[in-house]
């Protein structure tokens with residue numbers, strides 16, 4: 345049984361006020377189950393709401409009735425929005441009745457602004473390591489925070505806000521900066537108690553003085569010591585959510601730290617195996633970086649490609665090492681052009697979602713490539729793209 349967070353959460357202080365959802369399979373309407381005060385469906389999983397102090401009793405009762413608990417999760421998590429669980433013993437919709445595409449998700453299913461800037465969650469840094477290898481440019485860190493003490497939860501594709509400590513040059517507290525979440529909803533430790541980011545330290549030469557300037561928040565995060573506090577807001581964002589459809593085609597186009605949401609997607613699809621999501625579709629990642637040493641999460645990505653060759657394609661555009669067919673630098677748009685016919689076939693399928701994340705401006709080149717492909721079939725790409733956006737199948741988050 346995959347216990348999503350049940351006992352881990354339940355042992356915490358105050359847990360005995362909490363309510364959990366048991367996902368149970370194998371119960372059938374019958375003489376014994378008729379005595380229960382909730383309706384049993386003829387097939388499928390039933391969700392049973394159980395207060396913490398009745399968990400053991402309920403587990404024994406379910407076992408006696410021949411049911412098998414396949415998952416336990418705290419009530420109030422995103423999935424619960426579709427359930428009707430006003431009190432002990434109520435039953436919700438079977439999981440197969442859930443909607444299939446992200447745009448069909450009820451608004452209430454998506455957690456947003458659980459923590460606001462005037463009352464942020466104070467998490468602790470538990471991991472902070474460099475992602476850029478020898479010979480690469482810049483500093484990019486994978487940073488993980490413990491969020492076990494609060495109510496923060498999130499979905500793949502969302503972002504959190506970070507408020508750097510101290511004041512700005514006007515003497516006012518720093519404003520929050522957004523960062524795409526790089527971990528799945530279960531966190532890198534798979535215990536629903538952490539959130540991870542992929543942060544590039546902003547560094548540039550001041551246009552007038554020529555001095556090196558470091559970004560406030562990205563430097564704060566990149567230098568964060570294990571054990572240090574961090575002020576977190578959010579989560580926010582509904583643009584980059586992963587479709588629920590396990591057979592979808594998911595095309596991802598990333599530059600640099602734009603890989604963050606796609607790490608969360610790919611970890612959910614392949615690396616972490618979850619009871620509630622078995623991806624069987626096609627995931628295709630286009631990843632643009634300057635040098636091989638800048639390929640973030642390289643080993644993991646390549647291992648996934650080796651393990652899931654039928655479901656995961658990985659295409660790099662390494663601008664300072666590879667050349668495009670014209671002899672210029674190989675950018676992500678060149679890879680799009682190279683694969684444009686195939687991409688054009690894919691985007692026409694109803695269950696294909698395309699995601700773009702990373703440097704502002706990268707959309708231009710991608711549109712150029714798609715335009716050329718669609719043009720071959722006398723289709724105007726810009727009109728077609730509008731339809732994709734309207735259908736929530738073209739997702740862009742650039743910064």
Ligand SMILES: Cc1cc2nc3c(=O)[nH]c(=O)nc-3n(C[C@H](O)[C@H](O)[C@H](O)COP(=O)(O)OP(=O)(O)OC[C@H]3O[C@@H](n4cnc5c(N)ncnc54)[C@H](O)[C@@H]3O)c2cc1C
Pocket residue numbers: 503521522523524525542543544545546548549550551558559560561562563601602604741742743
């Ligand atoms: C939805 C979203 C998701 C994001 N996800 C990520 C992520 O996953 N990882 C990540 O690293 N970042 C991400 N960002 C960017 C992040 O929010 C910050 O903007 C970034 O870290 C810089 O913040 P800072 O405080 O370090 O820089 P600041 O101290 O705020 O400095 C930024 C300012 O410096 C100036 N500046 C920047 N570059 C130059 C230049 N070349 N020349 C002159 N002036 C310049 C500009 O005025 C700019 O506004 C995301 C942004 C958004 C909106």
